[in-house]
Amino acid sequence: MGALHEGHLQLVRCARKKADVVAVSIFVNPTQFGPNEDFDRYPRVLDADLELLDREGVSIVFAPSVAEMYPDGFQTMVEPGAMAQVLDGAARPGHFRGVATVCAKLFSILNPDFAVMGQKDYQQFLIVRQMAEDLNLPVQILAHPIVREPDGLAMSSRNRYLNARERAQAVVLRRSLDAAGRAIASGEADPDAISAEARKVFNNCPDFLHEYFVAVDPDTLAKPREDWNRIVCLVAGRMGSTRLIDNALFSRSGEEETL
């Protein structure tokens, strides 16, 4: 969606290692925004984005208009399944339908061998990977680890909405994930207990209105088996009017892992 930051640029570098030709799509996709969300105010800085991508050696930037992507009469949507009904899917009805639809379209148009997506949007990554598999799309979906600011805040185009006070407190998401990791390292394996431990961190940060903190199966987002080997912790909430998300994947010994 543009408004590129270092997290996006690392996706580009990862793609360049995998392929000779790298294409980047920049499209603030209206179908993935709800009626009361930030579609209108979402940052659009195409010239700055193009300059950054030029420096990274990107071959193709695909930056279509809304009318090109959704002409009059457009009516077919790609509807993801159960994985899109929970967490961000419950908080943002229709969001993942819009994401799956635009990704299916972009994959058809660009026909990539690989697509590199950020782990920061963990649920999105799972849904798009499932969509590609379910619709037999000839693309391999790769996840790139979350890129963070020095204090631990996951990079996001929406971070620029935060005022100084909010920005200072935004590290609370990462701190809650750290607390979950410590609980796991100390032997806690019960997802509810892990989450309860992590949520205690929010008590010290009344400006953060937490929406969910869960510890779930990394492949299905369902309740983990009792003998789980890996677990993903996902957190979301509002800092002021800005919705923030973050996540971390842990081994049974509490070590953070990559996808």
Add this chain to the structure above:
Amino acid sequence: MGALHEGHLQLVRCARKKADVVAVSIFVNPTQFGPNEDFDRYPRVLDADLELLDREGVSIVFAPSVAEMYPDGFQTMVEPGAMAQVLDGAARPGHFRGVATVCAKLFSILNPDFAVMGQKDYQQFLIVRQMAEDLNLPVQILAHPIVREPDGLAMSSRNRYLNARERAQAVVLRRSLDAAGRAIASGEADPDAISAEARKVFNNCPDFLHEYFVAVDPDTLAKPREDWNRIVCLVAGRMGSTRLIDNALFSRSGEEETL
């Protein structure tokens, strides 16, 4: 879906004229059948189908199992829009979602330049064409005219469900389309009046339980503009327990046209 008849074979011949390599999919697709429909009893005669296709010079027959097409965990569906809500879409909830989904999958797997579909499933043709356009699939959807039995009955794999008495009466669908054509030729341009004229034919055939007869815009299935140039008449109903459909495209002068 197999159980091939002369209508299917003409699709193959049409495809051979367009392309060097012709692939045929044979798959009785469970997602396009409702819970009380004929999925279980739908005719499956793969060996006979393969022999027919061999004679036609088909290069590839893709006949997957249900488990190959819909493995455990499958959850992404392609949801067509307004055009799928009316007529057969209203009579068969979810039917066109299943059709659009399996066609999207088949197109991804086989990657055809052209796909030839029968005009008999007129609404299906429009929905799949719209799906391919909406999802930017690199396939051109072509329609082949309806192939009919000598008495006018549109060929269909479901015709074999008809007993002798039902088979004799099944020509009533074609007769209703003829009546519509005559009404148009005599100057009638009002869709409701055309349909009313056509429906009179059903009075002579009490065994045919008609579901709908409409005269609509050939591209959108909506009410035609008053100054329409072409109109499509679509009819559906039950002969005993067998659901039959048929259609015809007419010019303003009442001549039957092809898509």
